[in-house]
Amino acid sequence: MTFFEWVQGQIQEARSYERRSLLLTSMDELEKASISCAQCGGTCCTFVANSMQVTPLEALEVWAQLNDLSILEKLENCVRFYRLDYEIGTGKTNMRKTYTCPFFLKQNLGCPFPFEYKPYGCLAFNPVEVDSFQKENCCSNLTLLEKREGQFKEFENEMNDRLRQMLGLSWEKKDLPRALIDVYNCFKRLAL
Template sequence: MIEKAKDLYAQLIHAQELVDNSTRRKVLIDSMRELEASGVNCQSCTGCCCTFISNSMQTDGVQTLELYIYLHDKEMWNDSLISRLNEVIKNNRLDYEISTGQGSSFRRTYTCPFYNSGPKGCSISPESKPFGCLAFNALGKGVSAGENCTSNIEVLKQREDIFENNEQRANVYLKSILSLDWDKLPMPVALLRLHESIGKIL
């Protein structure tokens, strides 16, 4: 199944002119590294942004596919992870949408299945993380409970201005090939739905 996923990603890179995952995240990673160099980091934080207290991260098809491939490459995709994803979905009712009107729905919070409590708690490489995770950083030194953290909207927009058109085309193509009926979903739901869709490719 992973070969199907990689072939599909290669199609996005070549036929849809999607720029690779590392390049599309570089401005976000550079911004994060600059903060770390100045002493602003997550080393003393409890990681609230990754837990049900604050986290409601959703991913589109392309970001989900990149994470899916990463998990396979690192031999993290297994029955244990699938069980954990399902548990997070069940415990936080992520598979139950509440419409807020005009095509949008209420975003439920959940503890990220890839979060390990403590400093450097994320088990995902920056090059494969969702954009929103990379852009959410501390604003000052000594943060201990996420009380001084926020999304860097400016750097997110800077990244989007460069890559948005290609990403939109790639997402439309991916939705067509995999018959996806969603644009964005909570990360655990998106991963399992993508896995199921890839399994149906002939």
Template sequence: MNEKAEKLYSELINSKGLPSNEERRSVLNENMENLLSKDINCFSCTGLCCTFVSNSMQTDPIQTLELYTFLHKNKRWNEELISELKEVIRNNRLDYEIQTGLGSTFRRTYTCPFFNKGPKGCSIDPEWKPFGCLGFNARSPGASEGSDCTSDMNLLKKREDLYEAKEDISNSYLKELLGLDWDKLPMPVALLKLDEILKE
């Protein structure tokens, strides 16, 4: 386990009042369980939403630290994963930003390095996944190839309203403490940038 990451994450929860990763994802995971009880799931899909076809997931400092912590706890942060992250970045040019002229950056798509092909393809536990991943679900039974899937913006907004204030404080603290110059980055880029700062 990366002791710096563990200590920093504990500090956010114990000193900054950040609710736990499980609590801040509970409304999204409860929704997924509710959909599952109605036979609405991803089991008939090959997981296109996790590939370069649709995925452009970005994470803020907190979500990046949480995922980094999860990977270390499960002994998955290793040279093989680092090489895979670098390959995803290189193949999709994720480290090259294109300004849209509207004050935002063009979001490039990429295949998630934590995606295993086929149903139930994500290898990250739901309590640690990015919010955007948890909020993107099928809307009807038997959905496949993204045929009836969407982001539940109302649910994501509900989650944000519950925890935004505490998350803003913690994100600002992380940015200042670690000297981060970004609010959100493509997940592979964010993980490697965090590792560069926290690696022992």
């Protein structure tokens, strides 16, 4: 089995769309009420608002969408530029840092990934009214995120534990660039 086939198998087993359906339904409802991102340049994908972190499963789902490993250089540049590998914290918790997503196409609706593979945090961050992008009051729907998490907690915990064990990852959540670099290095080390 090739590395790519292995990743695809894991993703298929993890039912990506189903685990996002609550968030996607909510986005559809907003869209029907003309509350959408259609007029915005995508501020929430930039360092202005983006501090998104992913689990191993979410990282793998994004990884499976990449067909060009030259993205690695972009990921490393992003980590260096935003100093994502330099942890600032109180000793108990580490502060989340903001960064411009290395995949952001710097244009309206500028995410290259299909909705069913986007990180949950990206899907849950939406406008709350028609002119949210002007008022800068878009926000993350934490209630929905928690509800979604509750629906799939057992399955995702098991899946993430399995991936952590198989890939030798030590973290629960990490910013997307470093998570993907870790996944890449694990695959390289394991020669998958």
